[in-house]
Amino acid sequence: MIKRFLYSQKVAPYVFVLPFILVFLIFWVYPLGSSVTMSFQKITLGQETEWIGLDNYTKLLGDKIFLKSVMNSAVYMLCTLLILIPLPMLLAVLINNKFMWGREFFKSSLFFPALTSVVVAGTVFRLMFGEMDGSLINSFLGWFGIEPVKFLKGQVTGFIALLALATWRWLGVNMLYFLSGLKSIPDDYYEAASIDGASAWQKFRMITMPLLKPTTIYVLTISIYAGLAMFIESLMLWNGNNSPKNIGLTIVGYLYRQGIEKSNLGYAAAVGIVLLVLAMTINMIQLAFSGLFKKED
Amino acid sequence: MKREAALNLKESTATRSKKEISLKILLFVLFAILCGIILIPFYAIALASFKPGEELIRYGLNLKFDLSVMSLDNYTYLFTGQHAYFTWFFNSLLLTVVQVALTLLVSATVAYGFSAYEFKGKNFLFICVLLIMMVPFEILLLPLYTLIFNLGMMNTYSAIVLPGIASAATIFFFRQYLSGIPKEIIAAGRVDGASEYGIYLRLILPIMKPSFAAMAILNGMNSWNNFLWPFMVLSDERKYTLPIGLKTLLTPYGNNYDLLIVGSFFSIIPIFILFVAFQKYFIDGMTAGAVKG
Amino acid sequence: MKKKGIVSLMLLSLLLSLLTACGNSSSTNASGEQSVIDAGAGEGATELSYWTFVELHGKHFEKMLEKWNAENPDRQIKLNVTVMPYDDMHNKLSIALQTGTGAPDIADIELGKFPDFLKGTPQLEPLNDVIDPYRDTIVKSRIDIYSKDGQNYGIPTHVGASVAFYNTEILEEAGVDYTKIETWDDFKKAGEQVYEKTGKYMGTADTSAAWQESMMLAQQGSDFTDADGNPQVNTPEMVKGLQILKDLQDANVISTIAGGQPDTEEAYGEYNSGNYATAFMPLWMMSRFTNYMPDLAGKIAIAPIPVIEKGMPRSVGGGGTGTVVTKTAKDVQLAKDFLAYAKLSEEANVEIWNTLGFDPVNMKVWDMKDVTHNPENEFVKYFKNNPFDVLNEIRDEIKYVKSVPASPTINNVFCTVTLNEIFEDGRDIKEALDDAQAQIEQELQ
Numbered sequence A: 001m002i003k004r005f006l007y008s009q010k011v012a013p014y015v016f017v018l019p020f021i022l023v024f025l026i027f028w029v030y031p032l033g034s035s036v037t038m039s040f041q042k043i044t045l046g047q048e049t050e051w052i053g054l055d056n057y058t059k060l061l062g063d064k065i066f067l068k069s070v071m072n073s074a075v076y077m078l079c080t081l082l083i084l085i086p087l088p089m090l091l092a093v094l095i096n097n098k099f100m101w102g103r104e105f106f107k108s109s110l111f112f113p114a115l116t117s118v119v120v121a122g123t124v125f126r127l128m129f130g131e132m133d134g135s136l137i138n139s140f141l142g143w144f145g146i147e148p149v150k151f152l153k154g155q156v157t158g159f160i161a162l163l164a165l166a167t168w169r170w171l172g173v174n175m176l177y178f179l180s181g182l183k184s185i186p187d188d189y190y191e192a193a194s195i196d197g198a199s200a201w202q203k204f205r206m207i208t209m210p211l212l213k214p215t216t217i218y219v220l221t222i223s224i225y226a227g228l229a230m231f232i233e234s235l236m237l238w239n240g241n242n243s244p245k246n247i248g249l250t251i252v253g254y255l256y257r258q259g260i261e262k263s264n265l266g267y268a269a270a271v272g273i274v275l276l277v278l279a280m281t282i283n284m285i286q287l288a289f290s291g292l293f294k295k296e297d
Numbered sequence B: 001m002k003r004e005a006a007l008n009l010k011e012s013t014a015t016r017s018k019k020e021i022s023l024k025i026l027l028f029v030l031f032a033i034l035c036g037i038i039l040i041p042f043y044a045i046a047l048a049s050f051k052p053g054e055e056l057i058r059y060g061l062n063l064k065f066d067l068s069v070m071s072l073d074n075y076t077y078l079f080t081g082q083h084a085y086f087t088w089f090f091n092s093l094l095l096t097v098v099q100v101a102l103t104l105l106v107s108a109t110v111a112y113g114f115s116a117y118e119f120k121g122k123n124f125l126f127i128c129v130l131l132i133m134m135v136p137f138e139i140l141l142l143p144l145y146t147l148i149f150n151l152g153m154m155n156t157y158s159a160i161v162l163p164g165i166a167s168a169a170t171i172f173f174f175r176q177y178l179s180g181i182p183k184e185i186i187a188a189g190r191v192d193g194a195s196e197y198g199i200y201l202r203l204i205l206p207i208m209k210p211s212f213a214a215m216a217i218l219n220g221m222n223s224w225n226n227f228l229w230p231f232m233v234l235s236d237e238r239k240y241t242l243p244i245g246l247k248t249l250l251t252p253y254g255n256n257y258d259l260l261i262v263g264s265f266f267s268i269i270p271i272f273i274l275f276v277a278f279q280k281y282f283i284d285g286m287t288a289g290a291v292k293g
Numbered sequence C: 001m002k003k004k005g006i007v008s009l010m011l012l013s014l015l016l017s018l019l020t021a022c023g024n025s026s027s028t029n030a031s032g033e034q035s036v037i038d039a040g041a042g043e044g045a046t047e048l049s050y051w052t053f054v055e056l057h058g059k060h061f062e063k064m065l066e067k068w069n070a071e072n073p074d075r076q077i078k079l080n081v082t083v084m085p086y087d088d089m090h091n092k093l094s095i096a097l098q099t100g101t102g103a104p105d106i107a108d109i110e111l112g113k114f115p116d117f118l119k120g121t122p123q124l125e126p127l128n129d130v131i132d133p134y135r136d137t138i139v140k141s142r143i144d145i146y147s148k149d150g151q152n153y154g155i156p157t158h159v160g161a162s163v164a165f166y167n168t169e170i171l172e173e174a175g176v177d178y179t180k181i182e183t184w185d186d187f188k189k190a191g192e193q194v195y196e197k198t199g200k201y202m203g204t205a206d207t208s209a210a211w212q213e214s215m216m217l218a219q220q221g222s223d224f225t226d227a228d229g230n231p232q233v234n235t236p237e238m239v240k241g242l243q244i245l246k247d248l249q250d251a252n253v254i255s256t257i258a259g260g261q262p263d264t265e266e267a268y269g270e271y272n273s274g275n276y277a278t279a280f281m282p283l284w285m286m287s288r289f290t291n292y293m294p295d296l297a298g299k300i301a302i303a304p305i306p307v308i309e310k311g312m313p314r315s316v317g318g319g320g321t322g323t324v325v326t327k328t329a330k331d332v333q334l335a336k337d338f339l340a341y342a343k344l345s346e347e348a349n350v351e352i353w354n355t356l357g358f359d360p361v362n363m364k365v366w367d368m369k370d371v372t373h374n375p376e377n378e379f380v381k382y383f384k385n386n387p388f389d390v391l392n393e394i395r396d397e398i399k400y401v402k403s404v405p406a407s408p409t410i411n412n413v414f415c416t417v418t419l420n421e422i423f424e425d426g427r428d429i430k431e432a433l434d435d436a437q438a439q440i441e442q443e444l445q
Helices: A001-006 A012-038 A054-059 A062-082 A084-096 A101-113 A120-127 A136-143 A153-185 A187-194 A201-209 A213-228 A233-236 A251-261 A265-289 B002-008 B012-046 B054-057 B073-080 B085-116 B120-134 B137-149 B157-165 B167-176 B184-191 B196-225 B228-233 B241-249 B257-277 B281-290 C002-028 C055-071 C086-099 C130-135 C140-144 C168-173 C184-198 C211-219 C237-248 C265-272 C283-290 C331-344 C345-355 C363-367 C380-382 C387-394 C407-423 C429-444
Strands: C035-037 C044-053 C078-084 C106-110 C162-167 C278-282 C298-301 C315-317 C319-326 C398-400
Touching: A001 A012, A001 C237, A012 A265, A012 B085, A012 B120, A012 B157, A012 B167, A012 B196, A012 C345, A054 A265, A062 A084, A062 A153, A062 A251, A062 A265, A062 C429, A084 A153, A084 B012, A101 A120, A101 A153, A101 B012, A101 B196, A120 A233, A120 B012, A120 B241, A120 C398, A136 B184, A136 C055, A153 A213, A153 A233, A187 A201, A201 A213, A213 A265, A251 B137, A251 C086, A265 B120, B002 B054, B002 C387, B012 B257, B054 B257, B054 C265, B054 C278, B073 B257, B073 C429, B085 B120, B085 B157, B085 B167, B085 B196, B085 B241, B085 B257, B085 C086, B120 B167, B137 B228, B157 B228, B167 B196, B167 C078, B196 B281, B196 C380, B228 B241, B241 B257, B257 B281, B257 C211, B257 C265, C044 C055, C044 C086, C044 C331, C055 C078, C055 C331, C055 C345, C086 C106, C086 C168, C130 C140, C140 C398, C140 C407, C162 C168, C162 C211, C162 C315, C162 C387, C184 C237, C211 C278, C211 C315, C237 C429, C265 C283, C278 C283, C283 C380, C319 C331, C331 C345, C345 C363, C363 C387
Parallel strands: C044 C078, C044 C106, C315 C398
Antiparallel strands: C035 C078, C106 C319, C162 C278, C162 C298
């Protein structure tokens, strides 16, 4: 009886998707729900939980360090977008050129950094950007007669190190995305354009860019997400969550500081909800602008 | 394109090929420089793995090739010393294999459910899949932490594997892949009297094999390098994975830099070997998730 | 078909490993175990668990446990030692204590984190009764910093008296005699001479630790907090102290250092290379010298810290670890008795000096010439003069800064923002301190 029920064509699909439903309910809906609830509470573990309405949120608005972390995450995200979309796109077009020698080798070399753990990569970059005159970047600057720089103590220089790390790890990956996008553009488009006497730039503007749009949207979406949720890179680069003047503090870093390091669970939950709303809004706007919701596309 | 050029511009073929060669050289040099820069950190850490930790602390990470301070001591220590490095290494390996195998199996099953059937609530559920892809996992850290704690799953690998077992991105990819498989196969299976599950196990899974490689690599990379969540869940040193173990060496209360650097470098080597051997799969796997034009 | 075999084999092994992973969890709960120290314990021994973030502390307990088990055959102990990274251990301990599950019997808590564990009703056992027998011989202030409402919750490890570590090689090169340095003015003159002759800095302007501010405040009889424990970081005393340091920095006597303070790995490198001549640090910095700065062996001299005006106290206790017994401990009395024995008894304090290189809280040890001046001791060998000669000279001048609920926040704001603004960006001291005060008050709301 039960067997026949389970094996019926009506029930089978639910059995197939059941693992997802369970995981979704237990590990997403429930935690998300309790996150929302917690954000309206003052929670001291082991003691009575207090309902405090919107207090956590109003406090967040006046919390300079939180605003600093939002600023940092936003700037980081924007910078990664500005670097890690045009540059890989250009590289993909160049490397896809039929005059390219050693294409496979270069493809692999550029991609390889993505395989290293952030823990290892972050530590290596921390040491490379060390402030001693003997550390890699400073000794390099020394060849040009530039004084040693305290990279990880300044806002701008600290971000240079962060972005260098991000570029190093993701340049090759994003290039591969664009390469796979390029593969789907038929050669005849370019041949036809050549016959019409189009220049290389014109071909890039008129054929490559528009036809790479789906790939660009994909890369944009994951970059926005990754940029806003960045934490471990900063944690490793500053060897802890407390960077000087909080120059490397991100939203998730602040969530971690409040929730795990200071046990202010309610306040941390509010930070998380703000991040969620932020990420959703930006992605929705982005998707709306790029026309993903239009049926024609 | 070449034919066109040959037809129309016969006389200028010579200048053309000259131009081509200079273009080739230019491109090659450009990429060679770029790769050089990209590979510097690897070279630096490889070099540092032969130097004593105090050298690194004193002069920072640099490219000085100085045979007088270089030795194989760190490697001797790595392979013979008293530390948990290879326990971590093995744990990472085990966890990656377990996680990838289970995630692929479960996600493929779910994806099949979405692709082969029409059922009530399907669209809603699939929107949930897409939604998960947009929620930053990090905001769930705290409630998930308390949940795992209350379930008594602290310090277990189940706590790491289970939340990600139905991976949204993987489901999404498999569904795309399955949509290219003709429905007739399923219908034929039913005619032959196979059960719904028999069809999936015997007919569909074998067809999906090629897509497994790509997803195995993508999930494997994520799992091998996964840090934050395992870091919060695991507290027993003997259960640490490699990234967590390496991070614990970064404390000021122990002279661990020798092991840290050589261990970091050594952790890259197996991935490197795998990567060289299965390059094509890696690159296909990475791009598999991208939307096709 | 080979493939199928491999796949099923893999699945089987996965399931098995998952099951074992689950099985383990139920028995050990939130804690992991690293090593069980038997130390000659017999069948009937009670098993106690201990969390720490310093591996050496476990080693110390191991030594003391052997003696304990030999002396108390009817109350033997097996100790499970778990070493975790600093942040991780404190975070996990905090959650375990507050939820009432998964905490160890005994744990180390660092001074900077201690006030967080005293919030509300502390989930720790008062230790007054086991401290009482030793109370007269140990430094009172080191017990007070781990106390609340007259209850002592933590047993100290060391005094952490701050002293000056001078690199005599550099000083001799510049023709400076460190024994003549008594006030900050003297220090400044000496430093200017060092900078002029060698181009090296005399000392550090710390940005990621507040040891120097503690010293300055203690000299003026002030503190980071007022009598009620409220933050007061923009007091005239604080301004004056920072002004002196800033003045030294402007005169190229002190300079910021890689890592932000002497107790970081980057700074060890700078010192080892002889780029800085002085470190003002608690005495436990000695073990950093012996461990990380081998090149300086035989060159470092220990002396009292300069003061603003002669006659002011020359030292302040800094840092520390309080070892606690949790409310959920299996055998509270046993844990307490062992803890007192392992950290407060005379033998324990001799051992703390011998293996850890700390200035023990039991002052009797300070007078044991054969222990403190043992020529075989690695610390005695490393340093130019004997640390206890200096300690005994300043023993009545060692002040302490209060540890109150606001302390972790004050320290955090100072070490991430304020000190950086003052010494790296050259921001106006009063302005930076006013901002810090506002920030701290806002965070404490």
